[in-house]
Amino acid sequence: MRMYDIIMKKRNGKELTTEEINYFIEEYSKGNIPDYQVSALMMAIYFQKMNKRETADLTKAMANSGVTIDLSDIEGVKVDKHSTGGVGDTTTLVLGPIVAATGVPVAKMSGRGLGHTGGTIDKLESFKGFSVEMSREQFVKNVNEKKIAIGGQTADLAPADKKLYALRDVTATVDNISLIASSIMSKKIAAGADAIVLDVKTGSGAFMKKEEDSFELAKEMVDIGNNVGRNTVAIVTDMDQPLGFAVGNALEVKEAIDTLKGEGPEDLTELCLTLGSHMLVLAEPTKTIEEARNMLEDVINSGKGLDKLKELIEAQGGDPSYVDDPSLLPKASIVQPVLATKEGYVKSIKADDIGKAALVLGAGRETKESEIDLSVGIVLHKKIGDYVKEGEAIATIHANSEKKQKEAENIVLKAYNIVTEEVKKNKLIKGII
Numbered sequence: 001m002r003m004y005d006i007i008m009k010k011r012n013g014k015e016l017t018t019e020e021i022n023y024f025i026e027e028y029s030k031g032n033i034p035d036y037q038v039s040a041l042m043m044a045i046y047f048q049k050m051n052k053r054e055t056a057d058l059t060k061a062m063a064n065s066g067v068t069i070d071l072s073d074i075e076g077v078k079v080d081k082h083s084t085g086g087v088g089d090t091t092t093l094v095l096g097p098i099v100a101a102t103g104v105p106v107a108k109m110s111g112r113g114l115g116h117t118g119g120t121i122d123k124l125e126s127f128k129g130f131s132v133e134m135s136r137e138q139f140v141k142n143v144n145e146k147k148i149a150i151g152g153q154t155a156d157l158a159p160a161d162k163k164l165y166a167l168r169d170v171t172a173t174v175d176n177i178s179l180i181a182s183s184i185m186s187k188k189i190a191a192g193a194d195a196i197v198l199d200v201k202t203g204s205g206a207f208m209k210k211e212e213d214s215f216e217l218a219k220e221m222v223d224i225g226n227n228v229g230r231n232t233v234a235i236v237t238d239m240d241q242p243l244g245f246a247v248g249n250a251l252e253v254k255e256a257i258d259t260l261k262g263e264g265p266e267d268l269t270e271l272c273l274t275l276g277s278h279m280l281v282l283a284e285p286t287k288t289i290e291e292a293r294n295m296l297e298d299v300i301n302s303g304k305g306l307d308k309l310k311e312l313i314e315a316q317g318g319d320p321s322y323v324d325d326p327s328l329l330p331k332a333s334i335v336q337p338v339l340a341t342k343e344g345y346v347k348s349i350k351a352d353d354i355g356k357a358a359l360v361l362g363a364g365r366e367t368k369e370s371e372i373d374l375s376v377g378i379v380l381h382k383k384i385g386d387y388v389k390e391g392e393a394i395a396t397i398h399a400n401s402e403k404k405q406k407e408a409e410n411i412v413l414k415a416y417n418i419v420t421e422e423v424k425k426n427k428l429i430k431g432i433i
């Protein structure tokens with residue numbers, strides 16, 4: 001088999017066979033095919049697209065390119081959740097504990113992440129002492145006994161995807177539905193979950209800005225999951241404004257604690273209940289979404305979800321007293337409101353710009369080597385549809401440098417579009433596939 005022929009076949013709009021797809025992934029992983037040939041193939045796929053069979057084959061080939069994790073010594077149906085990424089998305093910190101508190105195992109591999117804020121692990125490190133370092137045996141033991149553990153992502157999970165994604169990133173071939181779907185699903189499949197709930201974001205803060213593209217991506221991923229025997233559900237959700245109010249690591253931890261107490265933002269609470277209900281139905285402690293939702297609401301109202309967070313923090317070496325006293329969480333030295341320059345209704349909040357402001361403050365990483373400042377970020381006070389008076393605080397900036405605070409303030413002010421006519425609130429859940 002020759003890579004040249006594979007490139008030409010796809011360039012001419014033909015369907016690649018399973019053998020051809022396996023060949024190029026295997027040989028590329030081994031370093032036997034140069035980047036320039038794979039770049040050409042990615043561009044051919046970008047223009048000519050792949051059908052469902054080719055996409056499923058590519059997913060399987062990438063999932064099998066490294067270690068595949070076996071979670072079979074954890075009792076029960078293991079359901080994983082994945083979000084395609086948004087701004088201020090604190091979901092995992094709430095969803096993990098409430099799902100675990102119903103008795104469904106949560107065996108989560110999380111990342112540190114590049115971007116406007118840290119990943120789930122960075123956020124959890126706001127609890128002094130918290131660590132994801134543990135043996136596989138300890139991880140399994142924690143999930144069996146406590147129903148929840150959060151581990152670090154191993155580097156050798158779907159290594160072909162890592163190589164391919166880095167190449168796509170610099171050759172303008174990221175935004176093809178088949179390539180994105182296979183990239184995400186290969187990692188989920190290698191991570192060993194029995195069932196997968198996908199939160200596919202749509203809007204200004206998402207990877208997919210257009211709703212129809214988000215639905216297409218969602219459908220593609222659900223088809224792949226079901227094709228490889230993992231029950232998969234996708235929920236398309238709004239990311240036209242940040243989720244909840246807080247954007248920033250310790251600030252989001254505080255928001256998660258509030259949500260577990262039943263005092264969180266409406267949208268974050270609703271998203272967690274929706275995603276959680278689908279996880280419960282896939283894990284089969286209940287058959288109906290309504291019953292699942294009641295179980296999760298009970299867990300919040302009884303405080304069992306909050307207790308589960310404390311249990312998780314303690315089991316992984318962190319100080320659980322922070323949950324009862326969030327004032328112990330890392331705090332910024334400068335806390336300044338952003339004041340509205342005019343009166344009216346919030347029409348839009350550019351989510352990616354709010355993310356940029358958080359990054360400017362130091363909440364995220366610009367490169368893999370950057371240090372994160374856990375204490376900084378932005379707390380929004382006004383969301384789409386809200387009425388604002390001139391001079392009223394639309395947000396509060398938490399910073400450790402006056403210069404960065406001013407810079408973030410300017411970005412936040414520009415991210416808000418305030419108009420005179422009344423504005424309808426955004427619909428959070430756009431559809432379920």
Ligand code: URA
Pocket residue numbers: 165174179180181183184207
């Ligand atoms: N996230 C991924 O993991 N892969 C993509 O291709 C795009 C987003």
Ligand code: CA
Pocket residue numbers: 087088089090242243244245246247252255
């Ligand atoms: Ca948030």
